[in-house]
Amino acid sequence: MRMTRKEFLEFTGRAMMGAVVAPDFFHFLEAPRGFIEDILESPRVKKIHKYIEDHQQEHIAKIQRDLRQPSVSSWNMGIQEMAELMRESFKELGCKEAELVQTDGYPGVWAWYDAGAPKTISTYMMYDTQPFDEKEWSSPPLAANRVKMDPFGEVIIARGAINSKGPNRLFLNACEAIIACEGKLPLNIMFTCDGEEEQGSPHFHQVLAPYISRLKTCRAHLSAGPSQNRDGFVNMYLGNKGIAYVELECHGRYWGRGPQRMPIHSSRKAILDSPVWRLVKALSTMVDETGNKILIEGYYDAIVPPTEEEVMLVNTLIARFGERALASERENVKVWMNEWSAAEAIWHLVFDTTLNINGIWAGYTGPGSATILPEKAAVKLDSRLVPNQVIDEQIALIRRHLDKHGFSDIKMTKLGGGDEWSRTSVRAPVVQAVLSVYKHYGIEPAIWPRSAGSSPQAQYTRPPLNLPACSGGLGHGGRAHAVDEYLVIEGNDRVAGLVKAEQSIVDILFAYAYWPE
């Protein structure tokens, strides 16, 4: 079922006005009475919690060790070393198998922890990070210093602190604590790790390929880690958007006009065309005056209406939390697009596609003035995709648009490209298990049908694996992709510190290990 942009926007309005609002998120929970209390209050789990308390300093040191190993995939910086560090970590944990997986890009890592348990889960870890501009950071991005940050008390500042090397280590710390107390984990885990997530995971299918038949034996795909925002609020994402990423280059040589080989003196603009103006004009055709409506023909056509479950989830989220569901953005935002209310913003964040300029460059960009007519200009565009948009089809629409508007000389290169959209039903047992842990904590999570960002999750949730996927846990970190990225160590009365964060991972693993299904 397809609908036009107009129908989509009308549907959004109707759905928001007419939805039956659930009393709370546990409306969706179908747990056996007393089941979760029996597990989480057991002496076994309490002993593990105590162990984590007693080993906090060692656990922090391991986080710092991982964060001090650079792993910037854009720069090919430290990637191999980080992959090896991951493999060693899995060996230390007691994994039966732990090996690098070669791909056409950076290596992945595969590890198998065999507890001899009846249930096996799959889990994903990305070990690469975004790049950084060190001089803008208050604490060096590779120092992983422990510093005070209001209102969280102590935090670690580092690139990758929250996205996602910090959380990876919390998970491994929690697993080590369980094994130290019990000798083994309550379930088997297949770890698959990606060194190109920030590139859109272009080769991650090659990491999974050799293990597909074994991954099919998993009951679910589960990631446990810090999921609180700065107010202690928990967002739970049952999927993610896809991402299409392209670079466009306008070059005098491809165009046959303007400077052909190198920049020329800017006075020559009087008689020469400019590839920079050309790129500006080409880009300008892609969006309306606001920069928000995409004018690429057919760009919205593949979008289908939200499912009934999605509508119910989002309306519940809006009714229960409103603006609070967006709180983590607020330090950097004054007003949403189109002066949208929080409700409208949430709808678009979940259900709408985007066209964003990540970077643009041409000519002289340093201090002062240089007078050149550049021979080329380039831009990096990304687009977040919702059901049923498909990466390669959306990219083809961009190409067709350029060609149709006379810009067939502008070169388009696909970057990244593995991350399609993903979704899991709230009724999946793994989601129910995580929800039951939150209920036990007295925390009501905001359940999003999908995050606005992207991940390779579709490779687990869509064919051939078709696993339900869920993530959850306490703890907080922020400024992913930005300056002064951090992970909370100390915490406050709203946000869990390191100890509670690791304890919540233990709880989730136990809850799902014994969940009846």
Added chain:
Amino acid sequence: MRMTRKEFLEFTGRAMMGAVVAPDFFHFLEAPRGFIEDILESPRVKKIHKYIEDHQQEHIAKIQRDLRQPSVSSWNMGIQEMAELMRESFKELGCKEAELVQTDGYPGVWAWYDAGAPKTISTYMMYDTQPFDEKEWSSPPLAANRVKMDPFGEVIIARGAINSKGPNRLFLNACEAIIACEGKLPLNIMFTCDGEEEQGSPHFHQVLAPYISRLKTCRAHLSAGPSQNRDGFVNMYLGNKGIAYVELECHGRYWGRGPQRMPIHSSRKAILDSPVWRLVKALSTMVDETGNKILIEGYYDAIVPPTEEEVMLVNTLIARFGERALASERENVKVWMNEWSAAEAIWHLVFDTTLNINGIWAGYTGPGSATILPEKAAVKLDSRLVPNQVIDEQIALIRRHLDKHGFSDIKMTKLGGGDEWSRTSVRAPVVQAVLSVYKHYGIEPAIWPRSAGSSPQAQYTRPPLNLPACSGGLGHGGRAHAVDEYLVIEGNDRVAGLVKAEQSIVDILFAYAYWPE
């Protein structure tokens, strides 16, 4: 007298079709018969020529010394040191006065050579250079290596080789040769030097200010140096265009929309405005689809028709040289704007204004992909100005255009800003003297009413000094503002090498020193 853009273009067409074409450029020459031969064939001048031949290696070494001293004004790299090197060079020459002149920017240099001669000239030297990206050069831009370059034989490759530290030194070498042979120069020279030419000479008026009453005693403003293009062809410019240079910044904070303080995760484009798209849309309103017609209201209004002398000069240039007048651009150009003929291109190069993007930047511009919605975007624009456009008035039109189109939040900063357009009549005695030297060589120069580039020449040719200005000489260099900038040392049968280039400077100084006026 003002005219519309349409009238300007129509005038251009009529003037080109209807002009009476002079038989050659010496049509404009009114020299006394036999006068120039008597000077240039004199034993005095021949002795100096011989001296230059004998001291070629020392002269080359001095050029290399100057080029190895960096002086990049955009980067504040080596500026003070270069100013001091200039001062020392003037002292070595025997200047009575040689001193740094402090300004609100980088220092200028003033020097006075008092030959006790009846005639005094003013000359200008810029001692700063454009920046460079060393890794793109075939020979390091500060090494000033002597290398073979077809078809010129030996050249020096360096930033500043032709623009303009190489030519400065050729002039000083020629002066030193004269003084070595004769004890003094045939005329007095007031040197005024600029360390911010590549910034648009924003403080050069402060260099001249203390010396205005003395500069008024000059009869002319004369620059002698390499003026041949790669085919040996000579372009003679009787003025230059002005330049307006601004930087525009679109920032979420000024706008009150989009990310306010730092980049945000690109998935947030679903609910946030983009300052980058905004800058693209704002720029797009400034030019038409071709990127060539300026749509800023009133931008062409101040342009007045060419004078009768200018029309005659340009039509002569077109008739005599056509495409050859543009030959130096050809290695980097396939086709002129609008498929113009050489004749049309020359007209627009001389008489038309421009709006050029020198650089544009936002967000992530490195290899691979990063997913951010940048909080800001910026662009560097320059515009070349013709009579009677005025820098500050054209900049005000850009500001008004932005405001009128709803972009009043886009911040505009003026960069550089001292260089208005300049012109001198072909009938000025200093021009006649230089023309007579070319005629003696059997070289017919192409006389341009103005160059398409800019210089602070207006500060000499317009009030309060009102000096006629001219430049000329043999020799060649190229790739100003670009990679592998060079100055020819060896030369071939068309292009003069270092020796002939310095000899031509001697000839020009003698020709004008004794020119009757």
